Amino acid sequence: MNNDPRSKPGVVLNAQKRTRTSTGFYSHQHLKLARLPIPPSGPRILRRGSESIPTPRRVSRLAGDPYHGAMPDSNVETGFQTTGPDGSEDAGVLRLNEIFHSIQGESTRAGEPCVFIRLAGCHLRCSWCDTEYAFREGRRRPVAEILEEVLAIDCGLVEITGGEPLLQKTVHVLERALLDAGRTVMFETSGACDITACDPRSEIIMDLKPPSSGECDRNLDSNIEALRPHHEVKFVIGDRNDFDWSIERVRTLALLDRCRAVLFSPVFEQAQGLEIAGASGLPPGRLAEWILASGLPIRMQMQLHKFIWEPTTRGV
Numbered sequence: 001m002n003n004d005p006r007s008k009p010g011v012v013l014n015a016q017k018r019t020r021t022s023t024g025f026y027s028h029q030h031l032k033l034a035r036l037p038i039p040p041s042g043p044r045i046l047r048r049g050s051e052s053i054p055t056p057r058r059v060s061r062l063a064g065d066p067y068h069g070a071m072p073d074s075n076v077e078t079g080f081q082t083t084g085p086d087g088s089e090d091a092g093v094l095r096l097n098e099i100f101h102s103i104q105g106e107s108t109r110a111g112e113p114c115v116f117i118r119l120a121g122c123h124l125r126c127s128w129c130d131t132e133y134a135f136r137e138g139r140r141r142p143v144a145e146i147l148e149e150v151l152a153i154d155c156g157l158v159e160i161t162g163g164e165p166l167l168q169k170t171v172h173v174l175e176r177a178l179l180d181a182g183r184t185v186m187f188e189t190s191g192a193c194d195i196t197a198c199d200p201r202s203e204i205i206m207d208l209k210p211p212s213s214g215e216c217d218r219n220l221d222s223n224i225e226a227l228r229p230h231h232e233v234k235f236v237i238g239d240r241n242d243f244d245w246s247i248e249r250v251r252t253l254a255l256l257d258r259c260r261a262v263l264f265s266p267v268f269e270q271a272q273g274l275e276i277a278g279a280s281g282l283p284p285g286r287l288a289e290w291i292l293a294s295g296l297p298i299r300m301q302m303q304l305h306k307f308i309w310e311p312t313t314r315g316v
């Protein structure tokens with residue numbers, strides 16, 4: 001007789017730490033059982049302008065999370081808030097989208113186990129954004145609770161991402177606490193927020209948005225002087241025009257001298273039917289040829305997690 005709860009219809013697991021099996025992710029810590037309707041089957045699709053189709057894993061995470069809830073309509077445009085319900089500043093709370101334990105898919109730390117803290121909200125709308133769900137989905141949670149949940153996971157590397165993680169100033173309370181606890185902290189930021197607010201110990205992976213993103217004019221020039229040798233700059237390249245623009249930025253801003261690495265990543269080519277509307281992928285081989293021809297020590301990166309798991313899978 002099979003006593004594994006995973007084998008029972010409608011039973012899903014919710015937990016803070018997940019481990020992958022051949023059929024999905026199951027917890028080894030803080031197991032909680034919840035009986036839920038069996039979610040609809042079907043492809044995992046995330047399209048701009050439409051709701052994603054819930055997957056079994058997504059239903060598990062959201063339905064089991066007492067802190068999950070829709071963002072108030074007033075926050076739909078920006079998708080974030082840093083004040084309490086009465087409008088006062090609340091330094092002890094962050095609007096959180098999700099926490100998950102996975103493999104780092106980007107940067108020079110690609111391949112390393114990493115805990116991800118995804119904060120809700122972003123004030124940009126990049127054409128090829130693959131985390132639109134973080135714009136609106138989130139719930140206010142005390143920093144102390146987030147800290148406790150993250151430190152319970154035996155992993156030395158923590159990335160704070162979004163959305164745009166630097167929109168909420170309280171993030172620096174969490175950042176310092178994680179650093180003081182001995183964690184290596186990374187930020188994945190759009191480059192449209194001031195990075196000088198970050199603790200000098202943190203590693204910052206900062207985007208510079210090329211033209212095809214539609215957000216090129218939001219790059220904050222003052223951030224360039226704030227780059228440090230343990231930081232990295234990332235360009236997501238959608239076409240040849242993006243590439244030429246990015247190479248020109250690398251040269252004129254001396255980015256290779258300022259930071260640990262300059263990363264070029266192709267806009268991910270989605271399988272037919274899973275495309276992000278309005279954004280077409282760039283074949284990686286084409287980007288590789290361009291980089292080689294440039295003669296610059298650019299580091300090409302693929303989003304590793306999109307090869308380990310299905311490209312539109314969340315929480316990985």
Ligand code: SF4
Binds near residue numbers: 129132
């Ligand atoms: S900055 Fe990041 S989260 Fe915001 S729209 Fe662009 S890709 Fe999406």
